[in-house]
Each structure stands twice: as structure tokens, then as C-alpha cells.
Amino acid sequence: MRNTDSIIRRAEKLCASRGTRLTKKRKYVLTGLLESDKALSAYELIDVCKEKYDEDIPAMSVYRILEFLQSEYLVHKLNTASKYASCANIDDDKVGCYSQFLICRSCSKVKEVGLKPSMMAELQATVQDASFKLVNPQLEMNCLCEDCV
Amino acid sequence: MRNTDSIIRRAEKLCASRGTRLTKKRKYVLTGLLESDKALSAYELIDVCKEKYDEDIPAMSVYRILEFLQSEYLVHKLNTASKYASCANIDDDKVGCYSQFLICRSCSKVKEVGLKPSMMAELQATVQDASFKLVNPQLEMNCLCEDCV
DNA sequence: AATTTGGATGTTATAATGTAACATCAGCTC
DNA sequence: GAGCTGATGTTACATTATAACATCCAAATT
Ligand SMILES: [Zn+2]
Ligand SMILES: [Zn+2]
Ligand SMILES: [Zn+2]
Ligand SMILES: [Zn+2]
Numbered sequence: 079m080r081n082t083d084s085i086i087r088r089a090e091k092l093c094a095s096r097g098t099r100l101t102k103k104r105k106y107v108l109t110g111l112l113e114s115d116k117a118l119s120a121y122e123l124i125d126v127c128k129e130k131y132d133e134d135i136p137a138m139s140v141y142r143i144l145e146f147l148q149s150e151y152l153v154h155k156l157n158t159a160s161k162y163a164s165c166a167n168i169d170d171d172k173v174g175c176y177s178q179f180l181i182c183r184s185c186s187k188v189k190e191v192g193l194k195p196s197m198m199a200e201l202q203a204t205v206q207d208a209s210f211k212l213v214n215p216q217l218e219m220n221c222l223c224e225d226c227v
Numbered sequence: 228m229r230n231t232d233s234i235i236r237r238a239e240k241l242c243a244s245r246g247t248r249l250t251k252k253r254k255y256v257l258t259g260l261l262e263s264d265k266a267l268s269a270y271e272l273i274d275v276c277k278e279k280y281d282e283d284i285p286a287m288s289v290y291r292i293l294e295f296l297q298s299e300y301l302v303h304k305l306n307t308a309s310k311y312a313s314c315a316n317i318d319d320d321k322v323g324c325y326s327q328f329l330i331c332r333s334c335s336k337v338k339e340v341g342l343k344p345s346m347m348a349e350l351q352a353t354v355q356d357a358s359f360k361l362v363n364p365q366l367e368m369n370c371l372c373e374d375c376v
Numbered sequence: 377a378a379t380t381t382g383g384a385t386g387t388t389a390t391a392a393t394g395t396a397a398c399a400t401c402a403g404c405t406c
Numbered sequence: 407g408a409g410c411t412g413a414t415g416t417t418a419c420a421t422t423a424t425a426a427c428a429t430c431c432a433a434a435t436t
Contacts, residue, residue, distance in 0.1 A: 099432095101384070120422070139385055141423065146384095158306040158367070160393095160422060178350075180359040189357045197349060201327075201368065208338045210329040210370040217366060218307070219350065221359040250413070270392070288414055290394065295413095309393060309422095 082112050085168050089152055098150065106131050107143045108152060108164065116186040117161035120144060156181055156188065158218040166190035178217035184226035193217065231261050234317050238301055247299065255280050256292045257301060257313065265335040266310035269293060305330055305337065307367040315339035327366035333375035342366060 086105055093100045100108070110126040111118060118126065120140045127133045127140075135143070144162050147153035154163050159181055167175065167190070176193040198215060205212045235254055242249045249257070259275040260267060267275065269289045276282045276289075284292070293311055296302035303312050308330055316324065316339070325342040347364060354361045 099383085103385080136386060137422090138387080138424080142385080157369075178353065180354055180357050182359065183362055189359065191353055191357060194349070197346070200343070200346060204327065204340055205329055205368060205370055208329050208340060209373045210331065210338065210368075211373075211376050212368060212370055213332055214369040216369065219354060219359075219361060220306075220363040220365065221354055221361055224358045224360075227360050248412085252414080268393075285415060286393090287395080287416080291414080 080112070080169060082109055085112060088169060089150070092152075093150055096150070098146070103127075103133065103135055103139065104143050104146060106133055106135070107140060108147055111147075111153060111162060111164035112168075114163075115188070117156050117159055117163040117181065117188045118186070119161050123162070154179070154190070154216070156218055158220065159183075159186060161186055163188045163190070176215045178219060180219050180221045180223075182223035182226050183220055184222055187223040187225070229261070229318060231258055234261055237318060238299070241301075242299055245299070247295070252276075252282065252284055252288065253292050253295060255282055255284070256289060257296055260296075260302060260311060260313035261317075263312075264337070266305050266308055266312040266330065266337045267335070268310050272311070303328070303339070303365070305367055306365075307369065308332075308335060310335055312337045312339070325364045327368060329368050329370045329372075331372035331375050332369055333371055336372040336374070 086100070086109060089108060090100045106127045107123055110123050110130070114126075120137060123140050123144075124135055124137060127135050144153060144155070148155060152165055152168055154165055154177070155161075156163060156179055163179070166177070172192065176198060177190045178193050180189040180191065182188070193215060201215060201217075202212055235249070235258065238257060239249045255276045256272055259272050259279070263275075269286060272289050272293075273284055273286060276284050293302060293304070297304060301314055301317055303314055303326070304310075305312060305328055312328070315326070325347060326339045327342050329338040329340065331337070342364060350364060350366075351361055
């Protein structure tokens with residue numbers, strides 16, 4: 079069960095164990111993403127923080143906070159959408175492992191699914207055959223969700 | 228062998244057969260992409276057309292031309308990079324089939340590789356299990372090329 | 377308690393990517 | 407030539423993102 083408060087507490091401990099801090103504003107941004115089943119842009123997150131917490135966070139800060147949350151493996155950036163989503167695995171032990179993201183091109187609803195090792199291996203092989211090096215195996219799939227089909 | 232002129236002639240015929248026209252400016256943009264092994268942004272293409280053909284094409288037109296070239300299956304948009312690349316299969320009969328793109332995050336060098344049917348099937352299955360519908364199976368992989376590692 | 381210090385945040389300006397709305401142009405048909 | 411259609415131009419603006427520099431704040435040290 080993804081209870082926001084318990085996830086936030088877990089995230090706080092994770093950060094503490096790494097010597098970083100989950101500050102109030104960082105919590106607001108993370109909570110905004112946790113409580114959304116859609117990926118949100120930085121500017122949408124500004125609006126969410128204003129509306130739900132009456133907190134004005136400038137764009138620059140939101141970008142920095144998102145970068146921090148990514149570095150802590152709490153949030154993913156979906157490059158094809160230029161939006162951000164909380165990691166579906168925050169509350170278990172798979173945090174940081176590789177995923178594919180099904181992204182609704184219409185409403186930005188996102189589902190994060192683990193990338194099968196066999197798939198991962200195939201992708202790796204293709205990349206190596208082409209003399210490239212895989213930096214980040216995150217797969218983003220251009221989809222429509224069931225509400226939008 | 229990817230000879231620009233012969234590809235352009237082929238592209239002209241393709242367009243003609245569909246009742247569209249490969250105009251001078253569309254040729255310039257397509258040629259710019261064909262002769263680059265790196266994906267280019269719309270604004271980089273403006274510069275290329277200016278430098279190589281002394282042709283000033285406004286941003287709006289370049290975006291429209293890129294959209295046209297995509298609709299003719301001559302060009303791909305790489306969403307993770309916000310850049311564009313000519314289709315590696317223009318000169319054979321695989322035009323329009325599904326691909327994965329290895330994109331160097333450092334220099335934008337791109338390699339387009341056919342997506343194996345088995346992979347395609349696995350991806351489809353994952354998407355369906357999640358009650359999503361796959362709109363475009365294009366895979367973009369965040370890589371480093373051999374020059375940039 | 378006051379000081380120091382480094383990380384977090386604020387401010388301002390600007391870059392890069394992309395689109396909407398409306399005007400004009402160029403090539404074809406009649 | 408008149409009229410039509412698709413292609414291009416113009417202007418304005420929206421969205422996403424970063425650089426550079428200033429300030430704040432909380433925890434540790436004195
Ligand atoms: Zn995740
Ligand atoms: Zn949707
Ligand atoms: Zn292609
Ligand atoms: Zn490279």
C-alpha cells in the first residue's frame with residue numbers, strides 16, 4: 079500500500095542514511111508526485127505546491143529539488159514527456175532498478191514496470207553490437223491509457 | 228550505400244506517389260539530416276541550411292517541414308533528445324518499420340536498429356498487461372558512442 | 377550565545393524548444 | 407488571367423530549462 083506519510087518517512091530515513099536531508103520543500107514536491115498517477119512538469123508541480131500547501135517555490139528551486147530527488151532514486155524524469163514521476167518502487171527494495179514507463183500521451187498517466195532481465199540483456203547486446211555504451215536503460219513507451227483510448 | 232542524391236530522388240518519387248511534393252526547402256532539411264550522423268535540432272537545421280545552401284528558413288517552417296518529413300516516413304523525431312534524424316531505412320524497403328535508436332547523450336550521434344519482432348512482442352505484452360495501448364513502439368536508448376565514452 | 381560554514385533556496389536573466397494565428401506566396405486548373 | 411490549394415512567412419507567445427549570483431538557514435564549533 080502506498081501511504082504517502084509512510085513513504086515520506088521512509089524517504090527521510092533513506093536520505094538521512096546517505097547524509098542528505100529531505101527538507102520541507104523537497105517533501106512537498108515529492109508528495110505532489112506521490113499523490114499523482116500522472117507525470118507532472120516542473121511548472122505543474124509549482125502549481126500543486128501552491129494549491130495544496132500554499133507554498134511558493136520558484137521554478138529554479140523546483141528543478142533543483144527534482145534533480146535532488148532523482149539523485150536519491152525517489153523520482154524519475156520522463157524525457158519523452160519532459161515530466162517527472164515518483165518511483166513506483168520507493169516503498170520496496172527495488173529502488174534504483176531499471177524500469178520501463180508506459181506513458182499516456184494524452185493525459186500523462188504513467189505506469190512503471192520492471193524491466194525483465196532478458197529484455198535488459200537483449201537491449202545491452204544490441205547496444206554493444208553497435209559499439210555504443212548504454213548509459214541508462216530506462217525505456218519510455220508512447221502509449222494511451224485505458225481512459226484515453 | 229547511402230548516396231544523398233539517389234536517396235533524395237527516391238524520396239521525391241515516394242512523395243509523388245503519395246500526391247505530395249518534396250519542395251526545395253524540404254530537400255534542404257532532409258539533406259541536412261541525411262548528411263549528418265548526429266541527430267539535429269530544428270534550430271541546428273536552420274543553421275545548416277543557412278551555411279550549406281545560403282537559405283534562410285524560419286523556425287516555424289522548419290518545424291512544419293520536419294512534421295511533413297515524418298509523415299512521409301523519411302525522418303524520425305527523437306523525443307528524448309528533442310532532435311531529428313533521417314530514417315536509416317529510406318533507401319530500402321523497411322521504411323516505416325519500428326526501430327530502436329541508440330543516441331549518444333554527449334554528441335547526439337544516432338544509430339537506428341530494427342526492433343526484433345520478439346522484443347516488439349514482449350513490449351506489446353507488457354503494455355497490454357498494464358491496460359495501456361502502445362501508440363508508437365519507437366525505443367530510444369540513452370547511450371554514449373565510442374568516440375565519447 | 378555568538379560564529380562559522382556549507383547546503384538549500386531565492387532572484388534575475390536568458391537559452392532552447394515548440395506552437396497558434398494570421399498573412400502571403402507560388403504553382404496548378406479552369 | 408482568376409481562383410484555388412498547399413507551402414511558406416511573420417509575429418507573438420508558451421513551455422521547459424539553466425547560468426550566475428545573492429541570500430538564507432541549520433547544524434556544528436568555539
Ligand atoms: Zn523507479
Ligand atoms: Zn490517458
Ligand atoms: Zn527509420
Ligand atoms: Zn558521442
